[in-house]
Amino acid sequence: MNILLESENIYTKKRIKSNDFEEIDTAYLFTNENINGYMPNLSKQSVLTVGSCGDHYFNALLNEAHKVDLFDINYISKFIIYLKKAGFEYLDYDTFCIFFGLYDIHRIFDYDIYQLFSKFLNDEATAYWNYLYKLARNRGHSIYESDIISNYHHHIEEVLASNAYFKEKEFLKLKKILANISDISFIHTDINELPFLLQENYDSMFLSNIGTYQNNTIFMKTLKKLSKYLNVHGKIYFAYIYGNVSEKSLFYHQLLRSSHYDVRGVSSELKSCQDHKVYMYSKN
Numbered sequence: 239m240n241i242l243l244e245s246e247n248i249y250t251k252k253r254i255k256s257n258d259f260e261e262i263d264t265a266y267l268f269t270n271e272n273i274n275g276y277m278p279n280l281s282k283q284s285v286l287t288v289g290s291c292g293d294h295y296f297n298a299l300l301n302e303a304h305k306v307d308l309f310d311i312n313y314i315s316k317f318i319i320y321l322k323k324a325g326f327e328y329l330d331y332d333t334f335c336i337f338f339g340l341y342d343i344h345r346i347f348d349y350d351i352y353q354l355f356s357k358f359l360n361d362e363a364t365a366y367w368n369y370l371y372k373l374a375r376n377r378g379h380s381i382y383e384s385d386i387i388s389n390y391h392h393h394i395e396e397v398l399a400s401n402a403y404f405k406e407k408e409f410l411k412l413k414k415i416l417a418n419i420s421d422i423s424f425i426h427t428d429i430n431e432l433p434f435l436l437q438e439n440y441d442s443m444f445l446s447n448i449g450t451y452q453n454n455t456i457f458m459k460t461l462k463k464l465s466k467y468l469n470v471h472g473k474i475y476f477a478y479i480y481g482n483v484s485e486k487s488l489f490y491h492q493l494l495r496s497s498h499y500d501v502r503g504v505s506s507e508l509k510s511c512q513d514h515k516v517y518m519y520s521k522n
């Protein structure tokens with residue numbers, strides 16, 4: 239797996255995008271879930287979550303998880319998360335917001351700002367982002383516009399509502415938490431292989447909406463295997479559903495006949511998120 243070459247092929251559109259999630263692939267920059275609307279307080283908990291854009295990770299830390307491990311099929315997810323982590327740690331609030339496009343999308347990934355904190359990235363992440371900036375001739379906005387970053391169009395009010403860290407007080411809290419975390423535990427794997435790679439138990443797992451893209455039977459088998467790595471009373475938030483009645487939501491709904499399964503509406507002041515829900519498995 240040549241990460242830089244594959245990423246260059248994605249950046250230059252030499253690689254045709256498939257519908258499947260791949261080992262090196264377009265990555266999300268922000269969550270498209272209302273994480274704030276369903277992630278509970280995780281005090282003293284050990285957590286396993288999808289990597290994605292890191293928003294489950296950062297919000298779990300803000301919700302007081304004492305340990306958070308990540309997994310994702312897409313290795314680029316790791317570089318997004320390292321970039322955000324260094325941004326939290328070494329940029330002030332306003333500069334962080336500028337760099338991640340909150341105020342003016344044209345300044346997203348601004349190269350001058352990148353230079354302020356890139357020296358704090360680890361060697362692998364530095365090599366990765368330097369390579370991309372070189373390809374983009376230091377135009378950060380071109381990286382954002384390329385297929386490296388998912389073109390899911392975020393509405394700024396959704397990004398703000400979903401991520402506690404865009405409130406300055408929470409940003410400062412996260413800065414302090416991250417200062418005590420030297421490295422990120424990231425398992426690069428397909429979810430169906432994940433149960434074979436785990437080495438410890440967790441109190442909560444967050445699987446995002448990965449199940450949407452999985453065969454139901456295979457996904458339920460994986461869920462069962464993952465549940466073996468749950469502590470007693472642990473929970474797997476295994477399916478985030480965006481509201482429309484679908485074959486998936488009907489399938490998950492049938493599971494509610496068992497006392498292990500439950501569903502909860504995702505709370506939100508935003509109209510666009512009001513009918514989202516999340517399905518959970520609990521270990522008795």
Ligand SMILES: C[S@@+](CC[C@H](N)C(=O)[O-])C[C@H]1O[C@@H](n2cnc3c(N)ncnc32)[C@H](O)[C@@H]1O
Pocket residue numbers: 259260265266268269270271288289290291293309310311312315427428429430446447448451
């Ligand atoms: C399903 S996507 C959608 C974005 C997500 N709702 C969020 O808010 O971040 C989340 C992540 O799941 C990862 N993913 C998708 N299929 C996967 C699989 N089979 N195994 C592991 N990770 C997977 C993707 O690479 C992506 O980073």
